[in-house]
Amino acid sequence: MSTSSTSPPAHLLWLQALRTPEQTLLWTLADWERVVRLARRLRLLARLAESLAAAGMIDEVPAQPRRHLVSEQRLSHWRTTAMVWVLERVAITLAAGNYPLVLLKGSAYIGQNLPIAAGRLPSDVDLLVPKAHIAEAQSRLRAAGWLEAELDEHDQRYYHEWSHEVPPMTHPVHTMELDLHHNIQPPVARMRVDADVLLQRLAPSKWAAWQVLAPIDQVLHSAVHLFQDSELRDRLRDLVDLDGLMRHFSAHDPRFWVDLPARAAALGLSEPLALACHFCHQWLQTPVPANTLVEIEATGPGRLKRAWLLPLLAQVLTPTEPDSDPSAMQGVAAALLLARHHYGRMPLRLLIPHTWHKMQPPKMATELLDKP
Amino acid sequence: MSAGESDITRSLADVTPGAIADALASDGLWLDLGAVTLNVRSDSPVLAVQLKAVYGHYPFIDKADWADAHIRIMQARGLRRWMRPQVVFYCDGRLAFDPFPADSPLPLLEWGANWLVAQRLNDLLLLHAGAVERDGFALLLPAIPGSGKSTLTAALSQRGWRLLSDEFGAFDPAAGVFRAMLKPVALKNASIEVIKDFTPDAVFGPVFPKTRKGRVAHLAASKVSVQRRHDTARPGAVVLPKWQAGSPTRWEPLAEHVLFPALSFNAFNYNLLGEAGFRAAIALVRQCPGWQLIYSDLDDALATINAAWPGIVERHAQVEAS
Numbered sequence: 001m002s003t004s005s006t007s008p009p010a011h012l013l014w015l016q017a018l019r020t021p022e023q024t025l026l027w028t029l030a031d032w033e034r035v036v037r038l039a040r041r042l043r044l045l046a047r048l049a050e051s052l053a054a055a056g057m058i059d060e061v062p063a064q065p066r067r068h069l070v071s072e073q074r075l076s077h078w079r080t081t082a083m084v085w086v087l088e089r090v091a092i093t094l095a096a097g098n099y100p101l102v103l104l105k106g107s108a109y110i111g112q113n114l115p116i117a118a119g120r121l122p123s124d125v126d127l128l129v130p131k132a133h134i135a136e137a138q139s140r141l142r143a144a145g146w147l148e149a150e151l152d153e154h155d156q157r158y159y160h161e162w163s164h165e166v167p168p169m170t171h172p173v174h175t176m177e178l179d180l181h182h183n184i185q186p187p188v189a190r191m192r193v194d195a196d197v198l199l200q201r202l203a204p205s206k207w208a209a210w211q212v213l214a215p216i217d218q219v220l221h222s223a224v225h226l227f228q229d230s231e232l233r234d235r236l237r238d239l240v241d242l243d244g245l246m247r248h249f250s251a252h253d254p255r256f257w258v259d260l261p262a263r264a265a266a267l268g269l270s271e272p273l274a275l276a277c278h279f280c281h282q283w284l285q286t287p288v289p290a291n292t293l294v295e296i297e298a299t300g301p302g303r304l305k306r307a308w309l310l311p312l313l314a315q316v317l318t319p320t321e322p323d324s325d326p327s328a329m330q331g332v333a334a335a336l337l338l339a340r341h342h343y344g345r346m347p348l349r350l351l352i353p354h355t356w357h358k359m360q361p362p363k364m365a366t367e368l369l370d371k372p
Numbered sequence: 373m374s375a376g377e378s379d380i381t382r383s384l385a386d387v388t389p390g391a392i393a394d395a396l397a398s399d400g401l402w403l404d405l406g407a408v409t410l411n412v413r414s415d416s417p418v419l420a421v422q423l424k425a426v427y428g429h430y431p432f433i434d435k436a437d438w439a440d441a442h443i444r445i446m447q448a449r450g451l452r453r454w455m456r457p458q459v460v461f462y463c464d465g466r467l468a469f470d471p472f473p474a475d476s477p478l479p480l481l482e483w484g485a486n487w488l489v490a491q492r493l494n495d496l497l498l499l500h501a502g503a504v505e506r507d508g509f510a511l512l513l514p515a516i517p518g519s520g521k522s523t524l525t526a527a528l529s530q531r532g533w534r535l536l537s538d539e540f541g542a543f544d545p546a547a548g549v550f551r552a553m554l555k556p557v558a559l560k561n562a563s564i565e566v567i568k569d570f571t572p573d574a575v576f577g578p579v580f581p582k583t584r585k586g587r588v589a590h591l592a593a594s595k596v597s598v599q600r601r602h603d604t605a606r607p608g609a610v611v612l613p614k615w616q617a618g619s620p621t622r623w624e625p626l627a628e629h630v631l632f633p634a635l636s637f638n639a640f641n642y643n644l645l646g647e648a649g650f651r652a653a654i655a656l657v658r659q660c661p662g663w664q665l666i667y668s669d670l671d672d673a674l675a676t677i678n679a680a681w682p683g684i685v686e687r688h689a690q691v692e693a694s
Contacts, residue, residue, distance in 0.1 A: 029437045029438055030437055033437070033438055033439070037442060037464045038464075040464065041464050041465070041466060064438045064440070067440075067493070067495040068440070068492065070494070070495050071492055071493060071494035071495050072494075074494040074495075074644060074645060074646075074648075075494060075644060077646070078643070078644045078645075078646060081646070320465050321465070322442065322464045322465045323442070323465065324465060325465070326465075
């Protein structure tokens with residue numbers, strides 16, 4: 001991967017305002033309008049609001065965009081409060097089990113007060129427990145009122161045998177969905193991860209009941225979550241998260257950049273790490289040391305794979321401008337990456353019947369909001 | 373809006389449907405609703421005529437530097453161009469909602485715009501209520517299911533009350549005032565004929581016989597309500613209407629503990645605003661007296677409200693003086 005050029009594409013320059021909000025002083029109203037529209041769609045508008053607020057600059061924003069920043073900031077506060085409440089309740093529900101309770105992704109960032117916790121819009125809560133205890137945790141949650149969606153036989157088997165999580169649970173009182181995991185990758189995936197290795201290095205969160213993955217493992221989880229996922233359109237938020245994680249953890253641990261590639265290799269996650277570092281470095285100027293970049297590149301995808309994978313990812317990760325339709329190229333790239341995702345997620349003997357099942361028409365039409 | 377609105381500004385009624393269609397097809401048409409500005413683009417051949425019918429008094433703006441929501445109402449492509457054609461709703465480049473039939477772009481725009489406003493304006497407490505103004509004070513008609521708040525709001529707006537919104541009681545807690553979110557009043561089913569009989573010269577858009585909410589027609593906002601859509605209104609009173617066949621008009625005072633849930637619990641963003649929402653709702657209940665209005669005769673219902681109103685205004689004046 002190229003380590004020379006670090007100038008981001010011109011249409012992504014606005015992202016720098018997330019770290020240096022002073023830039024917004026130069027924006028015209030037209031610039032603001034574009035950013036508000038893009039950032040809202042990308043779930044980064046409240047993040048921008050928080051970074052302006054932290055710099056004491058929110059009152060310097062022109063009134064028209066300011067109300068939208070404030071509005072989204074309120075939405076973020078509300079969702080975050082709702083998430084913290086779920087975590088308080090679930091901690092009580094699962095307290096009697098003598099096994100670690102682990103926060104993943106957004107809940108973990110909030111549970112550590114990381115800079116990237118500000119301005120999130122959580123809609124579900126991701127938790128991890130050891131696989132040996134997941135059935136017990138599920139039944140405790142059911143007893144506390146958490147409900148599982150009704151699944152057909154195929155989907156039940158999918159979650160039970162091929163997935164790294166149990167079916168999402170909802171609660172009549174809570175607005176958040178609960179996703180209970182026993183691993184960060186499916187057990188049948190090509191890029192399999194030994195969950196015990198993750199569980200051996202847990203770190204404390206700010207809540208006694210909850211732990212988090214080791215900082216480096218959080219970075220690797222975030223990378224695998226983004227680069228092995230089915231849908232990469234409008235996922236710049238995840239790249240901004242990766243940038244924030246790497247900046248924060250490297251500043252607090254002098255061994256971070258040395259340990260990161262080694263841990264990725266041990267867990268078999270060198271490829272997503274290489275992709276994460278490539279795009280973070282190129283697009284967000286993440287200060288990855290040059291020798292670390294070289295090392296990560298050497299263990300990541302080979303030259304041939306890079307030649308087709310990087311342009312596809314760049315195509316799909318680049319957000320479409322608010323008034324444009326996605327290009328045909330982007331559609332093709334997204335379809336190819338979806339195929340790659342499925343291929344990586346399960347072996348073909350499972351994938352073909354699973355895809356066939358998923359192609360059947362859904363049984364229920366999606367209900368749209370009825371208000372107003 | 374930077375686009376200056378002077379006496380010489382042309383309104384949608386002053387321009388041809390072709391000019392509106394041209395704006396919709398290029399940079400869009402800016403609809404300044406008071407508390408919020410929409411930018412609407414479309415390739416629908418019928419939307420321009422429908423907009424002209426119900427947004428006739430709004431200034432015709434085809435260039436401006438800000439909108440709070442950007443909406444594209446586009447004809448569905450592919451097979452849907454020919455077989456039971458449809459229009460689809462895009463916001464900021466993303467598809468939203470189920471499509472509507474191609475001859476009904478206006479109901480799709482109205483419904484989708486309301487949804488976007490309800491999602492986005494958390495700088496305001498958005499009560500789900502009809503809102504009208506007189507003497508500088510707002511009268512709120514909360515949307516209790518089956519209350520017919522749109523019918524009564526429409527009737528008031530035709531008889532000397534200034535329409536703020538038939539859907540949003542948009543309260544600005546910082547300023548302590550209501551703002552207009554002025555759109556055509558969406559009337560459903562039998563209410564359409566009720567209002568047409570009530571004011572034969574009311575201006576209606578086309579009737580859409582089969583929307584998801586039944587038969588819908590839009591009543592245009594009056595010229596004066598459009599001209600005054602940037603004027604705010606102080607909290608005045610709350611009326612919980614209830615239409616009951618054959619009932620004599622009954623006007624019964626309501627206690628604060630009844631008004632509070634009527635205002636807050638069906639607001640769009642009361643929960644989201646947390647403590648700020650609670651404080652705003654409490655402030656409203658403390659300031660606004662409230663009544664239940666049970667009626668079957670619309671004229672008599674209006675007469676009852678109009679008879680009570682001077683006393684309400686007088687009470688507010690006394691509170692301010694003391």
